[in-house]
Structures are given as C-alpha cells and as structure tokens.
Amino acid sequence: MTIKTMEELFLHGLEDVYFAEKQIVKALPKMAKAVKSKELKQAMETHLEETKEQVKRLDKVFNLLGEKAQGTECPAIEGLIEEGEELMKETKDKDVVSAGLLAGAQAVEHYEIARYGTLVAWAQLLGHQEISELLEETLSEEKNADRILNEIALREVNERAGKAA
C-alpha cells in the first residue's frame, strides 16, 4: 500500500482501528474469564458490547466514505494483546492476574484514545463532519472505559492483589 494524501492516511488509520477493534472483541472474553474481581469482569463484559457497537460505527464510517470496511494489520494492538496473554501464562495468583490484566486493558484504551483522537482531528481537517461526530462518540466511550477501569483498580483490584503472598 502506498499512501500519498491525507485522505489515504485517514483511510489507513480507520483500517488500523477496525482491525484493532476486531482483535479486542476476540480478546476481551478471554480476559474477562481470567480475572477474579466480579466488578472488573462485569466492566470487561460491558466494554465488549460497547466494542461491538464501535465496529458497527466504523462500518458506517467506511460506508459514508464509499469505501469497503476492512482492517489492516495493526502490530501495536497485537503486541498489547500478546502482553496480556503472556501475563495470563506467567502469573500464578488470580488477584495478581486481575491487576495485570486491568493495567493491560488500560493500555489498550489509551492506544484507542490516541488513535481516535487523531482520527477525529483528521476527519475535521478533511471536512467529514458526520464521520468526525461518529468517531468522537467512540473516543468518549474509550475515555470513559479507561476512567471506569481506573476506579476499579484504585477501589478494589490493586489492594486485593497487594495481599497476594
């Protein structure tokens, strides 16, 4: 693929997050299964449903652009998910796994916050008003998911994990 214009870079960015969201849809159920905290499990399950809607929102974005909805390999999200999988393998205590996976989920959220933040700015630059609003909606969901994870970490998960001997 050769990128020449901002319009093409924007499309490439959309394909990157499309791939990322689909990987997250696959990874979240495994993560939710591995964590001990009920509240964290619930937050991951809720975010899974939200992520499925974000994929549909991206389908709509591709449609508005008259482009085929497709992903392009995103090594960053693959690396983030791989870190979570390694952690599940390497960590023996389930409370410690919860703390590690919660942190991993926050890293994923931050990846998406960075990417959607950029895509919103690019959509506005390119005059795609409706698309910019759709992406903005997802951006605020990702920020909210990060906030919820942070609250669960500070309220419950970290302290329990701190007690693991």
Added chain:
Amino acid sequence: MTIKTMEELFLHGLEDVYFAEKQIVKALPKMAKAVKSKELKQAMETHLEETKEQVKRLDKVFNLLGEKAQGTECPAIEGLIEEGEELMKETKDKDVVSAGLLAGAQAVEHYEIARYGTLVAWAQLLGHQEISELLEETLSEEKNADRILNEIALREVNERAGKAA
C-alpha cells in the same frame, strides 16, 4: 518468568517500560529525520533528551529496589514502532509522513501514560514512596509531550498535510 506477587508484577512492569524507553531512544532520531516540520523535528529531539533522562530515572528506581536494571521484551512498543517504520516506507509525501509520525508518537506517549499511571499506583500500594515520586515525574513529562504534539498537529502539521495532492 513466573509472577506470583504484586512486587514481582511491579518489577515486571518496570522492566517493560525500561525496554520501551530504550527502543524509543533508538526510534526517535529516525522519526525526527523523516519529518518535514521543523517544529515537530525540534519537539522530537527535545523528547529524545527527556527520554534519556527517563532511562536514568529508571536506573535509579531499580537501584532503590535493589534489583538489576534490565528490560523485558515489550511487544506493544515494538508494534508501535513497527507501525511508524511501515508508515515511513509506505508514504510518499513528506508532509503526510509528518502527520502520520506525529500521530504515531502520540500513540507511544499514550502507551507510556497508561503504563506509568499504573506503575505510580502500584508503587504507592507497595509503599515505595520515593519510587512513586520518580515515576510520577516521568508520567507528567509524557503527558506534557503528548500535549505539545497535539498543539503542533492542530497548529501546523495536519493542515500542511491536508494540502498534499
């Protein structure tokens, strides 16, 4: 490596960011060379110096813990850097490269914001007050670097790239 306690998970997290910072020290000069905007180039060079200090700060953290300063492979940062390298290869217009690499640098900053945010919380949980303050210092530098990049994107880089035909 088998992780059993939060203390071990914390050490693993420090090794992850240590590896990441060293990869960033290697990647930033290449990125600074590839971008056209002087302001962005300058921001990347300044952040390179800051990153070298962050590595030294981590050396100090390992020392305070009585542990050897060493990195552990971090697939997430490798993926993030790989995305930037692919972009440099695939993109023909230098203004468009600038916009793409700026976005990639923001994704790297967000990875670090997530990781250092977690490490600060874990350091506090484990009673490592001095370490928590050192990590907090890096965390605020990363947030500041992201803010600066955002300003440069909105003020200059995106608009120029939007004009690429």
